[in-house]
Amino acid sequence: MDASFKLEDFCASIENIVAISNSLMDGWTLHKKEGVENGKYITKKYSTSLTTSDANDIVVTFEYHIAYHLSYGVPVLCFRVWKQDGSLLSIEEYWALNENLKGSSMYDTLTQLDHPVLCQPFLTLHPCRTQEIIQPFLQHSKNPVISWLSVVGPFVDLTLPDQYLKLC
Incomplete structure (x- = not known):
């Protein structure tokens, strides 16, 4: 049995996320950059407050x-x-500001990499362990990207409404 996560599987998963998002009005948008093999990606923008070390709140977006990282x-x-x-x-x-990452080594967990499609610098959850995290979901989840996001997203202040998880 092939246990890899193919680009086609990724595209189907993110299209499903956008369909769910549209029904929930949750803000995920599908983008396609022509001429790039892995040109499909999704985005979401939102604002929230984070607490600083001196207990002040700052509003961030x-x-x-x-x-998909080829x-x-x-x-x-x-x-x-x-x-x-x-x-x-x-990144520093x-x-x-991120309490969720305090027990981790910063550069093993969070890094600055070029976006796999846009080729611009972004903060990125380091992809080297993603295969290990997503692997169990490939056989048991209807949408491995949602399952993976439900595990890693909260570490970087991204949570999914329960309606996504119910569909996995």
Whole structure:
């Protein structure tokens, strides 16, 4: 049995996410960059507040991208985070604000990589362990990307409504 996660499977999964999102008005949008083998990806943008180390809240806007990484053969979660003044948070600034990652090694977990489709720098959950995380879902989930996101998304302030998980 082939246990790899193919580009075609990824595309079907993200199209399904957008269909669910549209019914929930949850904000995921499908994009296609022509002339690029892995040109389909989805995005979502939302604003929230994060608490600083001195207990102050700052409002930030996240822009999440889920794309397919051809070299790793897995989905990747890329994102950018802006402060209200429009400046991007650096990887170090985001790390300092993220309580979910405190027990991890920063550069083993979060890195700055070029987006697999747009070729622009994004904060990215490191894709090297994604195959290990997604593998159990390939045989048992109707949508392995949703299942994978439900595990890794909360580490970078991305949660999915329960309606997504009910469809897996």
